[in-house]
Amino acid sequence: MSAAVELFSEQGFAATTVPQITERAGLTTRTFFRHFADKREVLFGHEDAPAQARAVLAQAPPGMSTPEFIAWGLRLMARERFDGHRDELRVIQALIDSDESLQERSLRKREFLNSLVGEALRSRGLGKQQARLLAEATVSALYVALDQWLNSDTDVSIDALALTALAGLHADLDGIGTAQRPAAELGRPSP
Amino acid sequence: MSAAVELFSEQGFAATTVPQITERAGLTTRTFFRHFADKREVLFGHEDAPAQARAVLAQAPPGMSTPEFIAWGLRLMARERFDGHRDELRVIQALIDSDESLQERSLRKREFLNSLVGEALRSRGLGKQQARLLAEATVSALYVALDQWLNSDTDVSIDALALTALAGLHADLDGIGTAQRPAAELGRPSP
Numbered sequence: 001m002s003a004a005v006e007l008f009s010e011q012g013f014a015a016t017t018v019p020q021i022t023e024r025a026g027l028t029t030r031t032f033f034r035h036f037a038d039k040r041e042v043l044f045g046h047e048d049a050p051a052q053a054r055a056v057l058a059q060a061p062p063g064m065s066t067p068e069f070i071a072w073g074l075r076l077m078a079r080e081r082f083d084g085h086r087d088e089l090r091v092i093q094a095l096i097d098s099d100e101s102l103q104e105r106s107l108r109k110r111e112f113l114n115s116l117v118g119e120a121l122r123s124r125g126l127g128k129q130q131a132r133l134l135a136e137a138t139v140s141a142l143y144v145a146l147d148q149w150l151n152s153d154t155d156v157s158i159d160a161l162a163l164t165a166l167a168g169l170h171a172d173l174d175g176i177g178t179a180q181r182p183a184a185e186l187g188r189p190s191p
Numbered sequence: 192m193s194a195a196v197e198l199f200s201e202q203g204f205a206a207t208t209v210p211q212i213t214e215r216a217g218l219t220t221r222t223f224f225r226h227f228a229d230k231r232e233v234l235f236g237h238e239d240a241p242a243q244a245r246a247v248l249a250q251a252p253p254g255m256s257t258p259e260f261i262a263w264g265l266r267l268m269a270r271e272r273f274d275g276h277r278d279e280l281r282v283i284q285a286l287i288d289s290d291e292s293l294q295e296r297s298l299r300k301r302e303f304l305n306s307l308v309g310e311a312l313r314s315r316g317l318g319k320q321q322a323r324l325l326a327e328a329t330v331s332a333l334y335v336a337l338d339q340w341l342n343s344d345t346d347v348s349i350d351a352l353a354l355t356a357l358a359g360l361h362a363d364l365d366g367i368g369t370a371q372r373p374a375a376e377l378g379r380p381s382p
Contacts, residue, residue, distance in 0.1 A: 020307060065366070067363075067364065067365070067366045067367040070367065071367070101276050107298070107359070108295055126363075129335045129338070129339060130356075130359050130360075130363065132331075132335055133328070133331050133332055133335050133356050133357075133359070133360050134360060134363050134364075136327070136331040137324070137327070137328045137331065137360060137364070139330065140323075140324050140327040140331075141324055144320045144323055144324050146318070148320060161222070163367060163368060164368065165320060165321075165324050165367070166324075166364055166367045166370075167364075167368030168324070169321075169324050169325060169328060169360075169364060170322050170361060170364040170367055170368070171363065172257055172258075172317075172321065172325050173258065173325075173357055173358075173360060173361040173364070174258070174361065175256070175258045175356045176258040176261065176262070176354060176358050176361055177354060177355065177357070177358030177361070
């Protein structure tokens, strides 16, 4: 577990200072600020993470179908960010749940992930609206899977949980385009 | 168009006061505050809207499949909130886009819609994670449809656009559970 997460967990997020973090981690403050804008960012990945993630997605092997690309991206993400870090991620999740500003930051991170995945899908030929919807569904599935994975001791990896969730969504949507809206049933709702 | 939206549009959201709104609408301030916590809320529906929406969803005719229920709910929402209000909704959207606090409120409204739809799906027998994912996908489709509908002059109703988007999502997810993740392709990303 990182020095920062240890300290946040021991003495609370608000009470922890950057000098305390750098002292425990054996870093200079200068090095810290080269990687993180502030202490909050330690919980959300270093400054270069977005650019790296973008570059990684752009390296997807050619010829994959859209579902293959999604499965590939989820596996990569699980390997880089989740596999083997469940205990630390549980502590981070509890910290986020306890602090409103961290929750807001977490929502912004989710929005960022939506754009990142949407952008990658567009660059693979999907239309704008189609890419956006599929990206949001994929990110939703990742968060549903994260919730399952952090709140259980399952041996199933987070990407496999997310794929199962997406397969369930696919099944739930079966027939959606042709679902009739029985006109007679559309009675005006009571006030 | 409502008096409040007219004023916001004429003189800006920040510069408009509740007394100005009530004067133009011919209401007392007291009546205004019985329906809205503040001027911002005028753009997001009156105080009782959440409880009403919940009651309406609970009145869904029995025996509908999940896709039928989604189509029914979207049609109802289109009829109550969207059909015939495109010009006013365009003005509201432009106001929201121009003000950060309105954007935050808009995100919270979206989160609320996610919970509302998720709750309705759970009460129809779906599991917690399954309901959450399907609710988020449905709300995503509604926002994608709203974007299409506000930025075009299409005669297609917003619920029909949302259903088409969901049908597209269903097609995009075809094969997702069985999508293989070619092990050899999972080379370590470059730093």
